[in-house]
Amino acid sequence: xxxxxxxxxxxxxxxxxxxxxxxxxxxxxxxxxxxxxxxxxxxxxxxxxxxxxxxxxxxxxxxxxxxxxxxxxxxxxxxxxxxxxxxxxxxxxxxxxxxxxxxxxxxxxxxxxxxxxxxxxxxxxxxxxxxxxxxxxxxxxxxxxxxxxxxxxxxxxxxxxxxxxxxxxxxxxxxxxxxxxxxxxxxxxxxxxxxxxxxxxxxxxxxxxxxxxxxxxxxxxxxxxxxxxxxxxxxxxxxxxxxxxxxxxxxxxxxxxxxxxxxxxxxxxxxxxxxxxxxxxxxxxxxxxxxxxxxxxxxxxxxxxxxxxxxxxxxxxxxxxxxxxxxxxxxxxxxxxxxxxxxxxxxxxxxxxxxxxxxxxxxxxxxxxxxxxxxxxxxxxxxxxxxxxxxxx
Amino acid sequence: xxxxxxxxxxxxxxxxxxxxxxxxxxxxxxxxxxxxxxxxxxxxxxxxxxxxxxxxxxxxxxxxxxxxxxxxxxxxxxxxxxxxxxxxxxxxxxxxxxxxxxxxxxxxxxxxxxxxxxxxxxxxxxxxxxxxxxxxxxxxxxxxxxxxxxxxxxxxxxxxxxxxxxxxxxxxxxxxxxxxxxxxxxxxxxxxxxxxxxxxxxxxxxxxxxxxxxxxxxxxxxxxxxxxxxxxxxxxxxxxxxxxxxxxxxxxxxxxxxxxxxxxxxxxxxxxxxxxxxxxxxxxxxxxxxxxxxxxxxxxxxxxxxxx
Numbered sequence: 001x002x003x004x005x006x007x008x009x010x011x012x013x014x015x016x017x018x019x020x021x022x023x024x025x026x027x028x029x030x031x032x033x034x035x036x037x038x039x040x041x042x043x044x045x046x047x048x049x050x051x052x053x054x055x056x057x058x059x060x061x062x063x064x065x066x067x068x069x070x071x072x073x074x075x076x077x078x079x080x081x082x083x084x085x086x087x088x089x090x091x092x093x094x095x096x097x098x099x100x101x102x103x104x105x106x107x108x109x110x111x112x113x114x115x116x117x118x119x120x121x122x123x124x125x126x127x128x129x130x131x132x133x134x135x136x137x138x139x140x141x142x143x144x145x146x147x148x149x150x151x152x153x154x155x156x157x158x159x160x161x162x163x164x165x166x167x168x169x170x171x172x173x174x175x176x177x178x179x180x181x182x183x184x185x186x187x188x189x190x191x192x193x194x195x196x197x198x199x200x201x202x203x204x205x206x207x208x209x210x211x212x213x214x215x216x217x218x219x220x221x222x223x224x225x226x227x228x229x230x231x232x233x234x235x236x237x238x239x240x241x242x243x244x245x246x247x248x249x250x251x252x253x254x255x256x257x258x259x260x261x262x263x264x265x266x267x268x269x270x271x272x273x274x275x276x277x278x279x280x281x282x283x284x285x286x287x288x289x290x291x292x293x294x295x296x297x298x299x300x301x302x303x304x305x306x307x308x309x310x311x312x313x314x315x316x317x318x319x320x321x322x323x324x325x326x327x328x329x330x331x332x333x334x335x336x337x338x339x340x341x342x343x344x345x346x347x348x349x350x351x352x353x354x355x356x357x358x359x360x361x362x363x364x365x366x367x368x369x370x371x372x373x374x375x376x377x378x379x380x381x382x383x384x385x386x387x388x389x390x391x392x393x
Numbered sequence: 394x395x396x397x398x399x400x401x402x403x404x405x406x407x408x409x410x411x412x413x414x415x416x417x418x419x420x421x422x423x424x425x426x427x428x429x430x431x432x433x434x435x436x437x438x439x440x441x442x443x444x445x446x447x448x449x450x451x452x453x454x455x456x457x458x459x460x461x462x463x464x465x466x467x468x469x470x471x472x473x474x475x476x477x478x479x480x481x482x483x484x485x486x487x488x489x490x491x492x493x494x495x496x497x498x499x500x501x502x503x504x505x506x507x508x509x510x511x512x513x514x515x516x517x518x519x520x521x522x523x524x525x526x527x528x529x530x531x532x533x534x535x536x537x538x539x540x541x542x543x544x545x546x547x548x549x550x551x552x553x554x555x556x557x558x559x560x561x562x563x564x565x566x567x568x569x570x571x572x573x574x575x576x577x578x579x580x581x582x583x584x585x586x587x588x589x590x591x592x593x594x595x596x597x598x599x600x601x602x603x604x605x606x607x608x609x610x611x612x613x614x615x616x617x618x619x620x621x622x623x624x625x626x627x628x629x630x631x632x633x634x635x636x637x638x639x640x641x642x643x644x645x646x647x648x649x650x651x652x653x654x655x656x657x658x659x660x661x662x663x664x665x666x667x668x669x670x671x672x673x674x675x676x677x678x679x680x681x682x683x684x685x686x687x688x689x690x691x692x693x694x695x696x697x698x699x700x701x
Contacts, residue, residue: 042612198668199672200676204617205606207405208405214528232608241524241526257511263514
């Protein structure tokens with residue numbers, strides 16, 4: 001018994017010593033950034049892009065952002081709100097991070113929002129942009145660097161008007177983001193939505209939906225099928241021959257995360273977005289080539305938005321000299337968005353959601369055999385979301 | 394709904410049903426004959442899909458990849474039986490569920506480490522790449538017809554094996570009175586190993602033929618396992634005929650019923666209501682069917698009476 005308690009004390013001492021060593025390695029002066037993204041299950045590819053995009057910005061500056069040494073702590077939320085909550089709490093309470101960057105999906109963002117905001121830590125979303133925090137529940141410590149969820153669908157409606165579609169079928173998964181996309185599309189589309197089809201999340205076989213579409217006399221399909229669902233839908237749509245008579249338009253369905261699976265089947269398919277890897281701004285050309293060289297795959301919007309997030313934090317740290325004590329100064333520096341976005345023009349609206357341009361994107365095959373989206377045409381410029389007027393900031 | 398659409402949906406239901414049968418057949422044999430709950434059956438379906446992808450990359454031939462994948466799936470099943478399942482036959486169902494659930498997590502993560510988290514696809518072989526024009530706009534890939542045919546062939550072969558051969562007789566006997574069969578000098582352990590290997594190979598085969606239609610991703614077997622359990626409960630546990638009937642019923646009910654239900658609701662309710670209620674109700678359809686069958690015939694529609 002005695003020997004055991006001695007052992008325990010010795011173990012404790014070792015742990016404490018280790019802890020001190022670790023803490024002093026990451027000096028108190030370091031800026032700590034906690035990241036909560038989905039890194040397991042089928043959507044893991046999206047979270048990985050966000051980690052890679054952020055890490056690239058760090059590596060390009062020798063592990064620093066805005067002249068300050070940064071320690072990055074990455075956590076996997078497993079796409080479960082309760083896990084996300086736990087991870088975010090431990091980041092703000094145990095690790096005492098200065099910024100939390102997250103998440104990929106809106107439901108996990110809603111779970112971590114309160115504890116992060118209440119601890120007076122800055123929360124920056126590199127992807128999820130739910131309407132819930134864009135209107136009257138906007139918050140001074142919350143920023144979104146991607147888009148507001150409805151915007152891409154709204155722009156898709158505008159594209160449909162411009163292309164002269166009269167009858168459109170909408171197919172989306174039956175959950176909140178699917179329904180948001182339907183609402184966004186209908187808000188701007190002037191033609192007739194002949195049918196709305198809701199599939200289960202993670203749907204496998206679209207043959208039944210495709211049969212319905214084929215009998216609907218629509219000229220175009222609008223869909224939102226992220227990840228594996230998008231791969232299956234695109235492959236099956238092409239195999240059914242519908243691509244010859246019906247235009248395939250979508251958001252988050254034919255992007256750099258799904259194209260390696262879809263390949264030739266998706267070439268020529270249209271989508272709406274605020275960024276494409278072929279955009280010719282100087283910052284973007286440098287980003288895309290550096291990213292491909294480092295990670296060996298074509299970055300998608302997730303990586304681009306995350307890279308922008310890192311550079312936004314860098315610009316704010318540089319302005320304030322890395323002083324995390326003065327929250328107001330830091331907030332003002334973030335609001336200024338004084339960084340070189342890979343998307344070109346970028347600023348924050350009063351609700352801290354972006355004001356940016358949106359484009360018509362088309363899938364193309366590159367000369368080296370890889371697939372990517374290309375920006376064909378700018379549809380709207382300096383486009384703010386529809387909820388910002390309800391925000392009292 | 395027009396007659397054309399109805400017929401197309403029946404075809405889709407038939408195709409979904411035969412695929413479900415391939416998965417459920419192995420599950421019902423292992424569950425019914427050995428009384429063993431194998432949650433890892435779904436992940437063996439996923440393994441089949443990854444195997445055909447990997448062998449296709451290696452050999453460049455779809456046919457060779459299919460044969461190699463089946464052999465590898467059989468081998469994996471035998472290895473799992475030898476190292477894990479064999480030690481669980483005598484244990485209660487909870488121990489079996491825990492162990493096989495562990496295998497799900499392990500193999501899902503392994504697939505992610507080996508092949509990455511992204512979704513992979515594989516093309517059907519050249520000689521099956523054509524399609525049949527169903528309506529002016531809609532084509533039906535020949536490959537989908539082949540999957541229906543494959544399912545039917547497997548069904549007939551399995552049925553003949555279980556009802557007409559010596560091995561099938563031993564399987565049926567081993568399921569009802571394993572002690573007696575053992576006393577007669579038959580190696581029941583070996584018999585169970587064969588059943589398990591064949592079950593694993595069937596799951597793998599389902600994954601192989603599903604791979605070119607559905608995409609390949611980690612966790613793809615998890616949802617289909619639940620539906621496979623629904624199928625064998627409807628058909629009657631341990632019965633091949635039951636699994637076949639159950640699979641076709643679930644396939645048709647899910648595909649045709651989904652369309653009919655939503656169209657029906659649109660007639661009765663305004664679009665705002667039917668849009669909310671329809672999809673939710675449609676997802677429940679097969680479970681409602683299962684509940685109804687359980688009320689009327691708790692033992693399933695075609696239960697195994699010592700015979701499959």
